[in-house]
Amino acid sequence: MTPDNHALQHLSLTEFRSYERLDFAVGGQSVYLYGPNGAGKTNLLEAISVLNPGRGLRGAAFADLGRRLPDEAKGRAWGVAARFHSGEDEVHLGTGSDPRDITKRLVRLDGESVTAARLLEHVRLIWLTPAQDRLFVEARTERLRFFDRLVYASVPSHASVVSAYEKALRERLRLLTDAYARDITPDDAWLGLLEQKLAETGAQMMAARHEARDALQAEIEAHQGAFPKADLSFTGDIPPDDLLEGYRRARGRDGAAGRSLFGPHRMDLAVLHREKNRPAADCSTGEQKALLLNIILGQGARLASTQTLSRPILLLDEVAAHLDPLRRHALFDETHALGLQTFFTGTDLVLFDGLKNRALGVRIEAGQFIDFVD
Numbered sequence: 001m002t003p004d005n006h007a008l009q010h011l012s013l014t015e016f017r018s019y020e021r022l023d024f025a026v027g028g029q030s031v032y033l034y035g036p037n038g039a040g041k042t043n044l045l046e047a048i049s050v051l052n053p054g055r056g057l058r059g060a061a062f063a064d065l066g067r068r069l070p071d072e073a074k075g076r077a078w079g080v081a082a083r084f085h086s087g088e089d090e091v092h093l094g095t096g097s098d099p100r101d102i103t104k105r106l107v108r109l110d111g112e113s114v115t116a117a118r119l120l121e122h123v124r125l126i127w128l129t130p131a132q133d134r135l136f137v138e139a140r141t142e143r144l145r146f147f148d149r150l151v152y153a154s155v156p157s158h159a160s161v162v163s164a165y166e167k168a169l170r171e172r173l174r175l176l177t178d179a180y181a182r183d184i185t186p187d188d189a190w191l192g193l194l195e196q197k198l199a200e201t202g203a204q205m206m207a208a209r210h211e212a213r214d215a216l217q218a219e220i221e222a223h224q225g226a227f228p229k230a231d232l233s234f235t236g237d238i239p240p241d242d243l244l245e246g247y248r249r250a251r252g253r254d255g256a257a258g259r260s261l262f263g264p265h266r267m268d269l270a271v272l273h274r275e276k277n278r279p280a281a282d283c284s285t286g287e288q289k290a291l292l293l294n295i296i297l298g299q300g301a302r303l304a305s306t307q308t309l310s311r312p313i314l315l316l317d318e319v320a321a322h323l324d325p326l327r328r329h330a331l332f333d334e335t336h337a338l339g340l341q342t343f344f345t346g347t348d349l350v351l352f353d354g355l356k357n358r359a360l361g362v363r364i365e366a367g368q369f370i371d372f373v374d
């Protein structure tokens with residue numbers, strides 16, 4: 001396979017999880033990592049996943065990512081560095097512990113300190129992990145977070161809009177609960193400003209979610225794959241013009257409840273198994289996984305079709321083992337046809353038969369690369 005120009009070429013880890021040091025010449029290829037439980041396969045995917053804003057694919061705090069020996073109380077300072085080819089240029093990205101505050105991380109782009117949001121200009125990530133197997137049955141906030149991640153892969157500003165919204169929401173709630181506890185009237189001018197900000201960012205947030213949903217659904221329609229089609233919609237949608245008044249009216253209730261009960265943060269992603277006409281939550285475990293893959297591949301197609309230099313990266317942790325051979329091969333074919341740089345993990349080499357000559361195979365044992373299979 002010829003290395004792709006716009007893909008991840010090289011990855012280095014320093015004191016990251018179980019890896020003291022790792023230099024991996026990815027060469028722009030798709031990769032399958034195989035080896036026994038606890039070998040360090042997911043840790044490697046997690047290292048790639050921190051090349052985006054927010055937490056990585058395990059949702060772990062940054063302080064927990066550093067290598068920690070059994071007798072050490074806390075993790076060491078860690079770092080992940082990656083080299084991409086973008087067109088004619090090489091791009092060097094790095095992220096790791098902030099020495100001033102281990103709970104934070106620093107991000108570098110070609111040696112310069114930048115905000116984490118800048119990573120989205122160069123790395124477009126999608127991931128699917130065993131933790132997401134329960135996505136359709138767990139709390140609404142997890143589904144929304146999952147969907148927001150799909151949104152900001154194509155609309156990078158969505159990440160900062162969501163965080164500005166959440167910050168204003170927290171401030172407003174603090175004012176309201178404080179006023180409620182002390183039985184006083186909250187500062188109207190201050191609340192008004194916060195609600196103005198909520199209405200503005202809330203409207204932007206909803207618009208971006210709808211746009212992403214429409215684009216994703218269009219890809220799902222266009223795609224004749226082996227996975228069942230998902231119909232995506234939202235519940236809890238609010239007309240943007242009603243936002244400001246809605247927050248104002250919810251003040252008393254929110255202060256008393258200690259929760260923000262009104263706003264687009266309470267939206268939910270509804271997913272229907274089209275063929276069965278059944279909500280995803282009522283589908284079998286295998287069907288739910290297949291629906292998720294339909295969504296993930298739709299997202300892959302959506303990102304692959306947009307004109308940017310970087311090739312989307314797909315991280316699929318322990319996905320291959322859960323599919324029957326027909327679907328597994330379909331997954332290999334589809335990710336390859338979409339031109340995604342995919343990282344698969346699994347315990348057995350035999351799972352990846354269908355990837356011969358299309359991906360680089362790496363055997364991992366106890367945090368060491370043991371063997372390469374081309």
Ligand SMILES: Nc1ncnc2c1ncn2[C@@H]1O[C@H](COP(=O)(O)OP(=O)(O)OP(=O)(O)O)[C@@H](O)[C@H]1O
Pocket residue numbers: 016017018019035036037038039040041042043044064065066067068069075347
């Ligand atoms: N901060 C850390 N420092 C040192 N080791 C760690 C740290 N965090 C996790 N580990 C260890 O990393 C090892 C590898 O974990 P990982 O999840 O990558 O395994 P895996 O190969 O994906 O296994 P499985 O097939 O069971 O999913 C585990 O034994 C875990 O205890």
